[in-house]
Amino acid sequence: MDKEGSQLIRGLEGVVAAETRLCDLDGANGRLAYCGYDIADLARQATFEEVCHLLWHGELPAAAQLDRTTLALIAAREIPRELVQAFRLMPPGTDPMRALQAAVAMLGMHDPDATDNAHDANLKKALRLTSQLATAICAHHRIRSGQEPVAPAADLGHAANFLYMLTGKRPSGVVGKAFDASLTLYAEHELNASTFTTRTITSTQSDLHSAVAGGVGALKGPLHGGAGEAVMRTLLEIGEVANVDAFSDRALAEKRRLMGFGHRVYKAGDPRAAILRGMAEDACRQSGQFKWYEMAVALHARINKAKGLIPNVDFYSAPLFYSLGVPVDLFTPVIAAGRIAGWTANILEQHDDNRLIRPRADYVGAGRRAFVPVARR
Numbered sequence: 594m595d596k597e598g599s600q601l602i603r604g605l606e607g608v609v610a611a612e613t614r615l616c617d618l619d620g621a622n623g624r625l626a627y628c629g630y631d632i633a634d635l636a637r638q639a640t641f642e643e644v645c646h647l648l649w650h651g652e653l654p655a656a657a658q659l660d661r662t663t664l665a666l667i668a669a670r671e672i673p674r675e676l677v678q679a680f681r682l683m684p685p686g687t688d689p690m691r692a693l694q695a696a697v698a699m700l701g702m703h704d705p706d707a708t709d710n711a712h713d714a715n716l717k718k719a720l721r722l723t724s725q726l727a728t729a730i731c732a733h734h735r736i737r738s739g740q741e742p743v744a745p746a747a748d749l750g751h752a753a754n755f756l757y758m759l760t761g762k763r764p765s766g767v768v769g770k771a772f773d774a775s776l777t778l779y780a781e782h783e784l785n786a787s788t789f790t791t792r793t794i795t796s797t798q799s800d801l802h803s804a805v806a807g808g809v810g811a812l813k814g815p816l817h818g819g820a821g822e823a824v825m826r827t828l829l830e831i832g833e834v835a836n837v838d839a840f841s842d843r844a845l846a847e848k849r850r851l852m853g854f855g856h857r858v859y860k861a862g863d864p865r866a867a868i869l870r871g872m873a874e875d876a877c878r879q880s881g882q883f884k885w886y887e888m889a890v891a892l893h894a895r896i897n898k899a900k901g902l903i904p905n906v907d908f909y910s911a912p913l914f915y916s917l918g919v920p921v922d923l924f925t926p927v928i929a930a931g932r933i934a935g936w937t938a939n940i941l942e943q944h945d946d947n948r949l950i951r952p953r954a955d956y957v958g959a960g961r962r963a964f965v966p967v968a969r970r
């Protein structure tokens with residue numbers, strides 16, 4: 594307890610800081626549901642568009658409502674040409690997450706409802722930004738790779754269109770569905786660091802684009818969304834299944850932090866990792882790159898046996914994304930393309946029942962002392 598009776602809880606671990614109708618995360622039993630629907634059912638049976646509607650409105654859409662949401666997402670795909678121009682002017686080698694953060698800020702400059710925090714305006718912005726974020730990620734990637742951006746295809750759903758804008762090729766139905774399900778699995782996860790960031794920014798009555806730009810910054814870190822990219826770099830470093838044991842022994846001896854393992858809330862298992870494992874197995878087999886799946890399974894078993902650590906959502910998404918052809922440094926932007934649904938739903942919820950988020954800090958610095966003018970220091 595500090596002198597004002599508050600308790601210091603480092604990392605806010607275990608602190609409940611909001612009420613939500615969005616995400617029911619049962620860490621003890623490894624269960625996760627959005628608005629009451631189990632994540633496995635949503636990943637298997639719903640499209641990302643349905644999940645967006647669910648998170649924004651609290652209910653799964655009826656057919657006509659889904660048509661409206663889908664058409665509105667398609668209509669919102671275009672990004673301002675000034676943003677495309679800005680991508681061309683960015684220094685070569687600009688990190689895609691840094692470019693994305695700048696893009697979200699710029700999209701706010703062009704959004705007609707940018708400063709309107711009313712519920713309906715936020716809903717419109719949530720939908721527009723979800724759609725534009727995908728286009729922005731792909732356009733930046735194409736430009737940095739010396740290619741022209743690919744115009745969105747109005748006959749493709751959100752996930753398949755993302756892969757089309759990224760590669761210029763229409764994905765197969767199986768690949769499109771796997772990518773769609775991954776976006777769903779990443780769509781929402783309660784008060785993780787990036788979502789908490791968006792809520793904190795929103796709680797000052799700032800606007801949706803500013804909050805999402807902050808969320809992108811928080812997601813970028815390797816202890817959060819950046820872990821997936823780090824997992825793939827680890828698998829690439831290992832190179833072959835036969836090298837897993839030697840790598841693990843070395844990493845354990847060096848007490849390395851193993852990316853894609855461990856979770857602040859799930860202690861028994863991350864349900865998303867179990868689903869992604871099956872998806873990674875199928876995708877790696879179908880793309881002829883089964884060794885990445887085999888390597889991940891071997892590493893999982895070895896690390897779990899040695900340290901009892903469980904794989905989190907970012908572990909099996911790494912071989913999955915890799916086998917779907919997503920460049921390694923786009924793994925985190927892809928997670929943002931899914932999490933935008935949850936960020937914006939949390940922003941709506943926070944605006945609708947706001948209280949400024951303002952915790953305290955326990956001061957441990959020097960005691961009160963007399964000021965000494967610079968000439969006498």
Ligand code: ACO
Pocket residue numbers: 785815816817818820849850851852853854855856857858902905906907
């Ligand atoms: N590798 C090695 N040891 C680990 C790992 C890991 N990935 N995760 C936890 N541990 C160990 C710690 O060393 C610590 O051991 P100790 O008690 O002997 O010191 C113990 O487990 C507890 O670890 P903490 O860091 O205190 O647990 P915390 O709840 O803060 O960590 C976190 C959660 C940050 C996710 C951590 O597990 C980690 O760094 N994982 C790797 C990064 C990662 O995969 N992040 C993605 C998370 S999911 C997401 O954000 C999308």
